[in-house]
Amino acid sequence: MIPLNNIPKTSMKSIYLHDPNIIKCRAAVTWGVNKPFSIEEVEVAPPKVNEIRIKMVATGICRTDDHGMKGKLENSYFPIILGHEGAGIVESIGEGVERFKPGDKVIPLCLPQCGQCICCNDPRTNICIVASTDNRRGLMADGTSRYTCKGKQIYNFFHTSTFSEYIVVEEIAATKIDNNAPLDNVSLIGCGFTTGYGAALNTAKVHPGSTCAVFGLGCVGLAAVMGCKAAGASRIIGVDINKDKFDLAKELGATECINPKDYDKTIEQVLQEKTGGGLDYVFECVGNTNTMVAAIKSSHFAFGTTVIVGVSDKNETITIDPMIFLTGRKMASSILGGLRVKDAIPKLVTAYMEKKVDVGKLVTHRLPFEEINKGFDLLQSGKSIRTVLLF
Incomplete structure (x- = not known):
C-alpha cells in the first residue's frame, strides 16, 4: 500500500x-x-484475489x-x-x-x-x-x-x-x-479517443486517397476524423447539427463540415451528390438510429463501408431494405475501435507522448x-x- x-x-x-x-x-x-450525481462518502473495500485498487x-x-x-x-x-x-x-x-x-x-x-x-x-x-x-x-x-x-x-x-x-x-x-x-x-x-481513432484505422482500415464522412463531431467522432487523416484519406466530411464544432473538426483533419439542417434534401442525398455516388467510408458516432440508416445510405452503393460506432438506446431498432447491401455495401460495428485495448492503449499513450497524436x-x-x-x-x-x- x-x-x-x-x-x-x-x-x-x-x-x-x-x-x-x-x-x-x-x-x-x-x-x-x-x-443527478450525488457526491457521497463511500467505503471502498480492499482488493481481493487478482484485483487491484486504484x-x-x-x-x-x-x-x-x-x-x-x-x-x-x-x-x-x-x-x-x-x-x-x-x-x-x-x-x-x-x-x-x-x-x-x-x-x-x-x-x-x-x-x-x-x-x-x-x-x-x-x-x-x-x-x-x-x-x-x-x-x-x-x-x-x-x-x-x-x-x-x-x-x-x-x-x-x-x-x-x-x-x-x-x-x-x-x-x-x-x-x-x-x-x-x-x-x-x-x-x-x-474510451473516447481509442473508440473513434481505432474505428477508422483498425475496423474500417481507411486507405490512402479515400473519401470519408463522420456523423457526429463529439469526442469519438473527432477522433475518427483524426484516424481518417492519419490513414491518408483525401476527403473527410464532418456532419453535425452543431456548427460550433466545425472549426475544431477542420483543425483535426476534416476537409469540410456540413449541417444537415442547411439542406432541403436528406443528408444521404447531399453526401451522394457531393461525392458522385457515395463515400468509401462512413462513421456513425451519434448513437441515433435515424443517423445510422442515413450513414449506411451515404456510403457508395458498390463498395462503401459504414461503421456503427455510436451507442443507441437498449430498446431501439433500425429498419432498412436488405437489398441496399446486394450491390456491395458493407456495414460493421466497432467497440473501442475493435482494438485489444490491454495492448493498444499503452501504445496509444506512447504515441501521444511522442507527439504523434x-x-x-x-x-x-x-x-x-x-x-x-x-x-x-x-x-x-x-x-x-x-x-x-x-x-
Whole structure:
C-alpha cells in the first residue's frame, strides 16, 4: 500500500477507516434513473484475489455515462458509480496479482481481456466472453461489490466506475502505461479517443486517397476524423447539427463540415451528390438510429463501408431494405475501435507522448470532481467535446 505522503495532495481528502484496508473517499453516486450525481462518502473495500485498487487522478465524461445515468443501457443497476474513461495510480494489489505494483500509472479497461477465452484467443474480435458475462451484473467476478454507501451496496459500471476517488478492478481490467504520461489528457485513451481513432484505422482500415464522412463531431467522432487523416484519406466530411464544432473538426483533419439542417434534401442525398455516388467510408458516432440508416445510405452503393460506432438506446431498432447491401455495401460495428485495448492503449499513450497524436485537443473543459453535474450539463447542451474531471 502506498504511504499517504506519497499520494498526490488532491487525494488527502480520502482517509483510512479503523480497518486500514478499507478506504473512505468521495464518489459520485447515482441513486436512480435520471437522478443527478450525488457526491457521497463511500467505503471502498480492499482488493481481493487478482484485483487491484486504484487512486483515480482524472476521468472523462462520456456520452455512454449519460446513457447509464438515464437507464438506457442493459448493464445499469442502481445505486451505481458510473464512469469508465479514466486514469490513475495503483494504490494496492490483491493476492495473485503479478502485472502491477503500487505506484504504477494505469488506465482501467471498460473492455477487459482475460486472455484465455475463445474470443481472447481469436484475432477477429476484441470482446472477452468472461468479462462480457460479468459486466452485466454490475458486480465483481465473485458476485459482490467493493463499494458501500450509507449501508447500501453500490454497483459498478463497465468494470471500472471511475467516478470515485478510489476504485477496485480485476487485474484483467487495467493496463499499465508510461509513468511520465499526464493522466488528465491520456484518460481519454481509455474510451473516447481509442473508440473513434481505432474505428477508422483498425475496423474500417481507411486507405490512402479515400473519401470519408463522420456523423457526429463529439469526442469519438473527432477522433475518427483524426484516424481518417492519419490513414491518408483525401476527403473527410464532418456532419453535425452543431456548427460550433466545425472549426475544431477542420483543425483535426476534416476537409469540410456540413449541417444537415442547411439542406432541403436528406443528408444521404447531399453526401451522394457531393461525392458522385457515395463515400468509401462512413462513421456513425451519434448513437441515433435515424443517423445510422442515413450513414449506411451515404456510403457508395458498390463498395462503401459504414461503421456503427455510436451507442443507441437498449430498446431501439433500425429498419432498412436488405437489398441496399446486394450491390456491395458493407456495414460493421466497432467497440473501442475493435482494438485489444490491454495492448493498444499503452501504445496509444506512447504515441501521444511522442507527439504523434494530440489527444489533448479533444479536452475542452477541466473541472474539479465535485462539479460533475456541471460537466454533464456541458455534455448534454453540446457545449463541450470532452470534459475531464480532476480529483
